[in-house]
Amino acid sequence: MTVLELTNVSKSFGALKVTDDVSFAVPKGQALGIIGPNGAGKSTLFNLITGNYLADAGTVTFLGQDVTRVPAMTRVRMGVGRSFQIPQPFEGLTVFENLLTAAAFGQGKREAEVEAGCAAILRDTELLRRANDLAGSLSLLDRKRLEMARAMATGPELLLLDEIAGGLTEGECQALVATIKALHTKGTTIIWIEHVLHALTSVVERLLVLDFGKVIGIGAPAEIMASRQVQEIYLGLEV
Template structure:
């Protein structure tokens, strides 16, 4: 299994003081896959993402990406290797325009060609439907535009693995469809996608495989239908 894994999370553990946020979580994501990560609030999804992207250090276990052990690499190095993420709560560079927001990852993670960077950024903005907003200050965007900017900025890092952390929370159902279409399109282009989401309709439609976290442990993994039929998942969400 691990031979074909693109992202291989092996027994990752994370504690915050006395609180066990993740206990020996393992999962494998294959190249080109659409992988869903779900679980009730506080189950450790975002903590796991933070461990994968490098903003948190693990207290145990290993993370291997594209056959390279990245467990101790700082986040910016992982981004350069091809792991990009969007944030659950949008974190735009507020003093910059939308276009300038994209220039940061293009310049710092995009393996450095100065020529054509504006074209590249405009291309991404076009794909996200943000082209008209390129020169608007990022602080002036609406909620859905902020979400799109999060994805656009992650895309500008030229990821091979995109981790989308609740990109759709709080959006209307047509807006959710918008974001889903974009993610499908990115996947079509060969980008492996890990999606964390509370909106079941979206995860079930999008994911080829899903892992379920509850209280820091992985309690199930499988195709959308298997997950929906799983008694433990039902219990985790609805109680006894």
């Protein structure tokens, strides 16, 4: 089963084409990593998947339905969950209350209906010990965990992670990767933008490389990273 498929998707801002004829598909249960230099169009691609931006051309298909013109909140309730690069929790609420809020709005249910699911997500994301702490008191690692947990609380069929390992120490990064691996092992379909390559390649089955809005490669991580073009464009190496 294909969870997400983009077909010839393009997006421009004025004369600048930031996503250029992008096509790829993600089957259920797979983890796809997305890499590329700054300005390659990675965040724009996420915004096209979530509906924060609408494509100028092409088709976005989610769970077999054309969602190209579907607004962002509807896509959330269809099963598209997203974390953001800079965590912005409700700092005056507890960790558990943050999850309840995300779950209630994301799933369109009453809080009583989502409490058990939120408790399970706290366990899965190593946040159960911080459940009653204010979100504003969390360390960066736990704020990253909470950002991921809030995305999970919406009940996603597809989880989008946007540079979630950025800014962490090596030990913190390893701890977060272990959590992401565990979620993926349970069958979560993931698309992950990341600059911390060793973290990304320890989880994903495929890598997609963007450059100036175009897909320049997609395949197994070892194959992609061995590509001359990827090494020249992404790593800045003269091969």
